[in-house]
Amino acid sequence: MFKSFLGGIHPKDGKELAKDRPIETLPLPSEVVIPMSQHIGAPCTPTVKVGDHVKRGQVIGTSDAFMHSDIHASISGKVTKIDMFPHSGRSGCQAVVIENDGLDEWADGLPLHRDWKEMGTDELLDAVQSAGIVGMGGATFPAHIKLNPSKPVDVLLVNGAECEPYLTADYRLMLEEPERIVTGMLIMGKILGVKESFIGIEDNKPEAIEAIGKACEGTGIHVAALKTKYPQGAEKMLIYVVTGREVPCGGLPMDVGVEVQNAATVAAIADAVREGIPLIERVTTVSGDAVRNPKNLRIRIGTRYRDVIDYCGGFSEEPDKLLAGGPMMGFAQYTLDVPVMKGSSGILGLTKKLTDHGPERPCIRCGRCVKACPMGLVPSMLSILSQQQDFARARDDYGLMNCIECGSCTFVCPAKRNIVQYIRLAKGEIRAEMAKAAQKEEKK
Ligand code: SF4
Ligand code: SF4
Known part of the structure; x- marks a missing residue:
């Protein structure tokens, strides 16, 4: 067992609502709304115009800025609008609307069939960049920039903790598709030239520990079973408990020779390198006591929350709070018109029973x-x-x-x-x- 960190809490995790629901693929919506800002850094500018026909995986947004990540069409169809739309992390954002043509046709040349072991480091990095991969745990940092650190890194640490209550998307991915995660880790290990690779998983997910452990056999990757405690998945906590290294105040993981990446991102990196598939869909947990049938869904980027909630049978009770992400670090939403984005780990509907904590009072200095x-x-x-x-x-x-x-x-x-x-x-x-x-x- 690895050591723990000071502080932290043990909230009721609510994971029982969705943890045993295998990943389902959400049917394609009639249209998608794809925001031009889905990453930390400069927003992209659309490279298409109204009336254009686009195909799945085609670039529809880019930027000249260093800190950005390209945006791709998640379905094939006609661009019907480019305008400001609701966004789950800010007040609004320019987005490209694509009307589904029902064909779901891939962009020319996709998917590819490449052997990553034959590819050089630059080629691997290019593949990650072209696919528009960003941190899918919510941080949305462009992966190709993180994979090219300015300081030497000797440890790769994959975050499979998923310590946010209710969220089970990474858990299902580790259970059902461990090979994608392990391959992504091997690819990242090659790009970074690390000496050791770990995947950290909380000990309340024994089935995931077993599935990933089996997939890691013979690869040299270590599975770190971590004490269940929130926020175990926070970068600094994870680094400390697994490696014993402390990231200095204001510092970054690379300051202590570590690269941290989320489990879903690593799986997306495997797809990008092996098949050239851009980040156009993701697994998201739809849960909470207001959602009639909580699920883990594979959703195309740009699908509105409304379509997702409808597929889950709607709300059994009017939610008091609609959240993008988990209840601890997520953002409250005012409309179901916001689209699923690259960083959408969860969509939660919570009733008053869970959200009404009474009025705020002055601090009583309890410590x-x-x-x-x-x-x-x-x-x-x-x-x-x-x-x-x-x-x-x-x-x-x-x-x-x-x-x-x-x-x-x-x-x-x-x-x-x-x-x-x-x-x-x-x-x-x-x-x-x-x-x-x-x-x-x-x-x-
Ligand atoms: S939100 Fe900030 S201040 Fe509050 S417990 Fe977390 S790290 Fe500490
Ligand atoms: S009452 Fe004051 S000291 Fe106690 S937890 Fe709240 S803010 Fe902290």
């Missing part, structure tokens, strides 16, 4: 948030300083920017304070300040 914080911060002070709009003090004296927004503090707070929301607000203000200062510098 529970401090005990729960895996980053060793003082969340109570961060939230108070944010309320007082003293963002600079929160950053300089209380390490605001080290917060990983895991929500553990909010979860344990008896005064029901929305600590993580205050922290997000403060971090947003600091980032906006920094962007303004950078713009000023550029103008000089």
Whole structure:
């Protein structure tokens, strides 16, 4: 057993709702809405126009910016609109609407049949870049950039923890398609030239540990069975428990010689390299006590939540909260018109029974948030300083920017304070300040 980290919590995980539901493929919708921003970095610009006919896997958006990831058509059909649409992570975003022609025709030359063992490092990296792969655990960092670190990396660590309550998509993928994950890890290991590769899985998923363990036989990849504790899947926690290395404040995994990637992303990398298949679909958990039939679905990017929820039998009760992602780190949505994107790990509908925690009250200085914080911060002070709009003090004296927004503090707070929301607000203000200062510098 690997060691644990300080802090963390044990929320009710709700995984029983979907964990035994095998992955089903959602029938193709009549149209998809594909946002031009599905990654960290510059949004893409559409490379198609209204009236064009596109095929599955064709590039429909790109950018000149270094930090971006190309966007591809997820179905074949006619481009009917390019406009602003709802987006699950921001107020709105330019998107390309494709009307399904019912043919689901691949773009010319796809899929390919390549032997990755015969491919050189540059060729492998090109394949990942061309396929528009981004971190599918929610971080959405372009994978080709992460796979080309500026510091030497000797450990590859794949995140199969899936510690967010309710989410079971990675679990089903590890159980049903372990070969894709293991092949992706071997490919990544070759690109990075690592000495050791691990996949970390929480010990509440013994079937996944067994399936991945079998697929790893003879490969030299280690399966790390981790203690079940939230946020075990956070990059810094995972690195610490598996390798014993501590990422410095403000640092990155590569600062301690580690590359971390999510299990679903690794599987997508295998498809991109072996078959040239771009990231046009993903497995997403649809769950929560308001969803009539929770499922794990393979969904084409751009499918609206409405189509997904309909396929799951609709809501059995009006949800109080619709979430993109898990209940700890996900984002509340106001409409079912948002589309599934590359980073959509879950769609949750939760009733008032689970969301109504009563009114927020003043801090009673109980210290529970401090005990729960895996980053060793003082969340109570961060939230108070944010309320007082003293963002600079929160950053300089209380390490605001080290917060990983895991929500553990909010979860344990008896005064029901929305600590993580205050922290997000403060971090947003600091980032906006920094962007303004950078713009000023550029103008000089
Ligand atoms: S302060 Fe940040 S890192 Fe600490 S528990 Fe709260 S959300 Fe998590
Ligand atoms: S858990 Fe809540 S009430 Fe207790 S110290 Fe933290 S913010 Fe205050």
